[in-house]
Structure formats: C-alpha cells, structure tokens
Amino acid sequence: MAKHKTHHEECDILVVGGGMAGTGAAFESRHWGRDLKIICVEKANIDRSGAVAQGLYAINCYMGMQWNENQPEDHVRYARNDLMGLVREDLGYDMARHVDSTVHMFEEWGLPMMKNPKTGRYQREGKWQIMIHGESYKPIVAEAAKKSADKIYNRIMITHLLMDENDENRVGGAVGFNMRTGDYYVFRAKTVIVAAGGASHIFKPRAVGEGMGRTWYAPWSNGSAYALPIEAGAKMTQMENRIVLCRFKDGYGPVGAYFLHLKTYTQNANGENYEKKWYEQTKKLVGEYIDHHPTPTCLRNHAFVQEVMAGRGPIQMVTKEAFQDPHLETIGWENFLGMTVGQAVVWASQNIDPKYTNPELTTSEPYVMGSHATCSGAWVSGPEDISPPEYFWGYNRMMTIQGLFGAGDTVGGSAHKFSSGSFTEGRLAAKAAVKYIEDEKAKNIKVSEEQCENFKKIIYKPLENYTVGRNEITGGTVSPSYFSPIQGLQRLQQIMDEYVGGISVNYMTNGNLLKKGLELLQWLQEDLEHIGAEDYHQLMRAWELKHRAITSQCVTEHTLFREETRWPGYYYRGDHMNLDDKNWHCLTVSRRDPKTGKFTMEKMPVYHIIGDEEKKKAS
Numbered sequence: 196m197a198k199h200k201t202h203h204e205e206c207d208i209l210v211v212g213g214g215m216a217g218t219g220a221a222f223e224s225r226h227w228g229r230d231l232k233i234i235c236v237e238k239a240n241i242d243r244s245g246a247v248a249q250g251l252y253a254i255n256c257y258m259g260m261q262w263n264e265n266q267p268e269d270h271v272r273y274a275r276n277d278l279m280g281l282v283r284e285d286l287g288y289d290m291a292r293h294v295d296s297t298v299h300m301f302e303e304w305g306l307p308m309m310k311n312p313k314t315g316r317y318q319r320e321g322k323w324q325i326m327i328h329g330e331s332y333k334p335i336v337a338e339a340a341k342k343s344a345d346k347i348y349n350r351i352m353i354t355h356l357l358m359d360e361n362d363e364n365r366v367g368g369a370v371g372f373n374m375r376t377g378d379y380y381v382f383r384a385k386t387v388i389v390a391a392g393g394a395s396h397i398f399k400p401r402a403v404g405e406g407m408g409r410t411w412y413a414p415w416s417n418g419s420a421y422a423l424p425i426e427a428g429a430k431m432t433q434m435e436n437r438i439v440l441c442r443f444k445d446g447y448g449p450v451g452a453y454f455l456h457l458k459t460y461t462q463n464a465n466g467e468n469y470e471k472k473w474y475e476q477t478k479k480l481v482g483e484y485i486d487h488h489p490t491p492t493c494l495r496n497h498a499f500v501q502e503v504m505a506g507r508g509p510i511q512m513v514t515k516e517a518f519q520d521p522h523l524e525t526i527g528w529e530n531f532l533g534m535t536v537g538q539a540v541v542w543a544s545q546n547i548d549p550k551y552t553n554p555e556l557t558t559s560e561p562y563v564m565g566s567h568a569t570c571s572g573a574w575v576s577g578p579e580d581i582s583p584p585e586y587f588w589g590y591n592r593m594m595t596i597q598g599l600f601g602a603g604d605t606v607g608g609s610a611h612k613f614s615s616g617s618f619t620e621g622r623l624a625a626k627a628a629v630k631y632i633e634d635e636k637a638k639n640i641k642v643s644e645e646q647c648e649n650f651k652k653i654i655y656k657p658l659e660n661y662t663v664g665r666n667e668i669t670g671g672t673v674s675p676s677y678f679s680p681i682q683g684l685q686r687l688q689q690i691m692d693e694y695v696g697g698i699s700v701n702y703m704t705n706g707n708l709l710k711k712g713l714e715l716l717q718w719l720q721e722d723l724e725h726i727g728a729e730d731y732h733q734l735m736r737a738w739e740l741k742h743r744a745i746t747s748q749c750v751t752e753h754t755l756f757r758e759e760t761r762w763p764g765y766y767y768r769g770d771h772m773n774l775d776d777k778n779w780h781c782l783t784v785s786r787r788d789p790k791t792g793k794f795t796m797e798k799m800p801v802y803h804i805i806g807d808e809e810k811k812k813a814s
C-alpha cells in the first residue's frame with residue numbers, strides 16, 4: 196500500500212466528472228463563487244470525455260424563446276408526454292427556462308451554429324433541435340471549465356464519497372486513484388457535484404466479442420453517477436425507466452436528423468408501414484397514451500419490437516428516396532462524420548450505400564440515463580419558486596444528502612435535457628452549491644485520516660487479490676481465488692439480460708425473474724470482493740464493474756417495485772402487462788441503507804404543475 200503515494204486536496208466545490216454537466220458546473224461555480232476553490236476531477240481527459248466526446252451534430256434542447264418558437268411550459272408538456280406522464284415538472288421547467296442562455300454562450304465561445312439563411316435564426320432540425328457543426332463541441336465547453344476551475348485533474352477515477360463524521364448525512368469530499376500513476380487522491384470538499392454520466396454495459400450488449408465496445412451509449416459510462424450517491428445513502432428515483440434506442444444496426448448511428456431533416460421513414464421487410472398495425476394492441480396496453488402526439492418514444496419501440504417478433508423483420512430506414520437529393524445525401528453523411536464516424540465505417544464494411552440500399556435498424560440493449568428520453572437518477576430538491584414541498588429541501592439539485600448535488604445524467608425525473616440541458620443543470624447545481632457554502636451549511640465537516648486510509652485499503656484490494664492469487668493460476672487466466680473484471684462484467688450482463696429484461700428476452704421480465712435476479716446480484720456482490728486487477732487500467736475496470744453492479748441492483752429493485760408496464764418498448768412486466776394509472780401514476784423512490792445494504796422503496800406523487808395545452812386554450 197505504501198507504494199501508492201497519497202495526495203491531499205481541499206476545496207469548496209468538487210465536481211466529479213467533466214462531461215457536459217460537469218463543465219457547466221465548473222463554469223458557473225466560478226461565476227457565483229469568485230473566491231472559492233473549485234476542483235474538477237475527470238476519469239478521462241475533459242477535452243474529449245463523456246457522451247459528447249466525438250462531437251454532436253445537433254443541440255437537442257433549445258427553446259428559441261427570443262423568437263417565441265417554444266416556451267419552457269411547452270417543453271415540460273413534451274417531456275411529460277414522452278415519458279408516459281411521469282416526470283419532475285419543476286426540474287424540467289427550471290432547466291428549460293435557462294437552457295437558451297447556455298446555448299447563446301456556446302455560440303459566443305466559438306461553437307459553429309448552422310443558421311437558416313431565410314430567417315437568420317438557428318437552423319432547426321426539429322421542434323427542439325438546432326443544428327451545429329459540432330465536432331469541437333466538447334473541447335469548447337472544456338475550455339470554459341478549464342478557465343474557471345482552480346484545477347482540473349484528468350485520469351482520476353472517483354470511487355467513493357467521503358462522509359462527514361459529525362453528521363452522517365453530510366458529504367465531506369471524495370476519493371479516487373490516478374489510472375496512469377496509481378497514486379491515491381483525497382479531495383476534502385465542502386460540497387460535491389456529481390456529474391459522472393449514465394450507465395452502459397450493465398445489460399448484455401448486442402455487439403459481443405471483438406465488437407463489445409460498440410454500443411449506442413458511451414461504453415465508458417459506468418454508473419458512477421448512481422453508485423456514488425447510492426452507496427452513501429442518497430435517494431434515487433425512476434431507476435426502472437431504462438432506455439432502449441432505435442438506431443442504425445451495428446454502428447448505432449443517430450436517426451434524429453434522418454427522421455426530422457431528411458424526412459426518411461421506416462418500413463418492415465415487406466415494405467409496409469408497421470407502426471399503425473400495432474395501434475389497437477398498444478391501446479389495450481396503455482390506453483389513450485397511444486393517441487398522444489408525438490407518439491412516445493417507448494411506444495414506437497414497442498411497435499418495432501412486436502413487428503420483429505411477429506417475423507416481419509428486418510425493419511429498415513427508407514433512405515433511397517431522400518438520398519437522391521445531393522444536398523440531403525451530403526447532410527446524411529455529414530451527420531455521421533460529426534458524431535458517429537463508426538456508422539459510416541460499418542456501412543462501408545457491409546457494402547451499404549444508403550442511396551441504393553435501405554439500411555437496417557435495431558433496438559439497442561437498455562441503458563440507464565437521466566438526460567435523454569428517460570429520467571433515471573438521483574432524487575433532488577427543485578427550485579424554491581416552483582417546487583411543491585415534497586420536492587424541495589433548501590437547495591436546487593441537492594440530493595437527500597447535505598452538500599451533495601447532481602446534474603445531467605445523475606439527476607432523475609427530468610428527461611430530455613440532452614447536452615445543452617445537462618450543461619444548464621450543472622450551472623443550476625453550482626449556483627446552489629455556492630449558496631449552500633455562503634449560508635455556512637458546510638461548517639465543521641470532519642473527515643478523519645482513518646476514513647481516508649480505510650478507503651485506500653479498499654480501493655487497491657483488487658491489485659492485492661491478483662498479486663496473491665496469480666501464484667495459483669491453473670491454466671491461462673484461470674485462478675481459483677480471483678476473477679477478472681471482464682469475467683465479472685459478463686456475469687453481470689447475463690444476469691441483467693435474462694432476469695431484468697434485456698435483449699435476449701425481448702425486454703420481458705416479471706416478479707419471479709426479478710427476485711431471482713436480485714439473489715444472483717447479491718452473490719455477485721459477495722464475489723466482487725475477490726476481483727483481481729493486474730494493473731491500474733484493470734483496477735479502473737474493477738471499480739467500473741463495482742459501480743455497475745450497485746447501479747444494477749438499484750434498477751432491479753425499482754423494476755420489481757413498479758407493478759405495471761409503464762413504458763412498453765423499454766421493458767415489460769409480463770405479470771403486469773398493462774399501464775396502471777390508478778396505482779402507479781407516481782414516481783418511485785429508493786434508498787439503500789449504507790450499513791445493511793438493504794433497499795427500501797416508496798411512492799412519491801407526480802405533480803402536474805404545468806397545465807395541458809387544450810385546457811390553457813379553453814381558459
């Protein structure tokens with residue numbers, strides 16, 4: 196242990212994860228906290244980290260209030276509709292009313308925005324999306340964070356939160372290790388903003404073996420955003436609301452620009468419009484939600500999944516018509532070059548020219564996120580001016596642990612934030628964190644050397660397991676006393692896939708399967724004590740897996756608790772196939788007791804703060 200040097204840092208605001216939300220948090224912390232010490236810690240390198248690493252072709256959340264294109268209320272209605280009625284409207288409204296100012300700053304900082312030549316406004320891709328030349332999106336926002344923070348630490352994975360020994364419900368910082376040097380880092384902090392992205396690779400992916408990294412969601416997003424607060428005892432919400440994406444097969448290239456801008460459409464193998472065929476069947480499951488406009492994302496997935504199960508796949512995107520127009524053809528390809536080069540490579544390797552061949556689509560394995568068409572994450576306080584009492588406990592975006600804030604994929608209940616909304620939420624959390632410090636809520640935090648040393652022992656244990664156990668290797672990599680991170684990951688993925696509703700069971704699960712899944716996850720947790728890491732990279736893999744495993748437990752507990760099928764197309768409870776508004780028009784909230792490891796579940800009310808459009812017109 197002595198060989199791992201310990202570094203100590205003290206700061207006012209510690210930002211964990213320098214993706215979209217983390218860079219927003221670092222930037223805004225400095226704006227309100229001129230004299231505060233602000234540190235951002237990132238697992239990769241903030242210039243190219245997070246889900247936006249490769250760049251984006253569109254900013255998916257922009258109101259356009261200056262031109263009266265949309266108002267925040269419209270966005271709340273949109274997100275509520277897409278999530279089958281269940282969102283935190285206070286959080287969504289709060290993000291939406293501030294998101295335009297974020298986008299205007301991006302433009303000032305040099306992000307090339309496409310403009311509509313006729314109107315001079317931002318070029319719309321859809322009602323909420325505006326088009327950008329976004330290859331450099333991430334380096335641009337990273338620069339703002341670098342200029343704002345006192346220090347950015349790259350290549351450090353945060354593994355645990357430090358807790359105040361004077362108040363067990365108050366945060367005191369975080370610890371982690373540098374994946375290149377192996378050094379141990381202790382960050383004592385008055386507030387911590389967790390902005391560590393969502394979770395991929397907890398369910399078995401479609402692409403396995405050498406293609407394993409090819410998932411829709413960033414493969415390096417490992418659920419730290421959830422595991423860190425869960426382990427500390429923070430409450431989580433809507434963790435059952437995993438997301439399944441309909442994307443181009445194998446490369447997971449985005450379909451948004453194709454649908455919205457190129458006006459392409461889908462069909463089954465016989466050239467039929469299959470979605471309308473499933474209308475009556477879907478209506479029996481979810482009632483009038485199928486009549487909503489736009490059709491909720493999960494219900495479109497549902498038609499896709501059912502059509503394939505009925506034997507009429509593959510489902511294709513009809514590109515042959517749009518690609519005859521050279522302008523649209525260029526946009527179709529550029530769309531990939533700006534954010535998913537891999538899709539163009541996949542098509543080249545499969546001899547697919549979308550001008551002559553309609554490419555196949557697929558539905559992905561499920562992911563856990565809080566910023567896309569899904570809203571899993573931490574249960575946080577809303578803003579004081581609009582949140583009802585159950586949703587407000589003092590500081591915007593503060594979790595149920597004092598001084599612990601969240602933003603972006605970390606925060607539950609507020610879907611459709613995307614890149615701009617996540618950055619905005621980081622700003623909101625940072626402003627509240629500064630206020631928390633100014634209000635002197637962070638006084639007398641005690642984090643002893645003993646607490647830090649204990650974590651150090653725990654963090655490096657996988658290296659020790661390997662060093663001792665390798666002497667017993669019987670053949671190849673097989674050891675009786677440890678297992679490798681990849682072996683553990685595949686075991687986790689199989690459990691989640693088969694028992695919690697992954698691809699190989701067409702997203703189907705039930706109470707009995709979930710209970711069995713929980714049992715198997717518990718045994719996996721026990722075995723994770725024996726995980727072995729041969730180097731610092733594998734040590735990171737070991738901790739990524741541990742964070743994925745605890746996130747998976749939480750997802751499974753939530754899925755068991757909600758006895759209905761709220762989002763067919765994302766997952767199905769075979770024993771409760773219908774949407775049940777009478778009993779389940781509510782948010783689910785969990786808490787894991789840090790001492791016992793047991794989860795407790797509760798229902799929280801959904802408040803519809805924003806009225807319906809029809810009612811608004813009538814009044």
Ligand SMILES: Cc1cc2nc3c(=O)[nH]c(=O)nc-3n(C[C@H](O)[C@H](O)[C@H](O)COP(=O)(O)OP(=O)(O)OC[C@H]3O[C@@H](n4cnc5c(N)ncnc54)[C@H](O)[C@@H]3O)c2cc1C
Nearest residue numbers: 212214215216238244245246255353391392603604613614
């Ligand atoms: C495939 C895909 C396509 C998308 N397309 C669009 C689009 O076209 N338009 C749009 O507006 N939005 C899009 N989004 C959404 C957008 O990317 C996300 O909403 C946004 O990135 C979420 O921000 P975040 O900060 O929560 O997570 P991220 O931006 O992913 O950042 C999380 C950061 O935390 C770091 N981290 C993780 N764990 C740790 C740890 N333990 N310690 C330290 N650091 C850690 C990660 O390395 C990462 O840098 C897309 C997302 C995906 C996945």
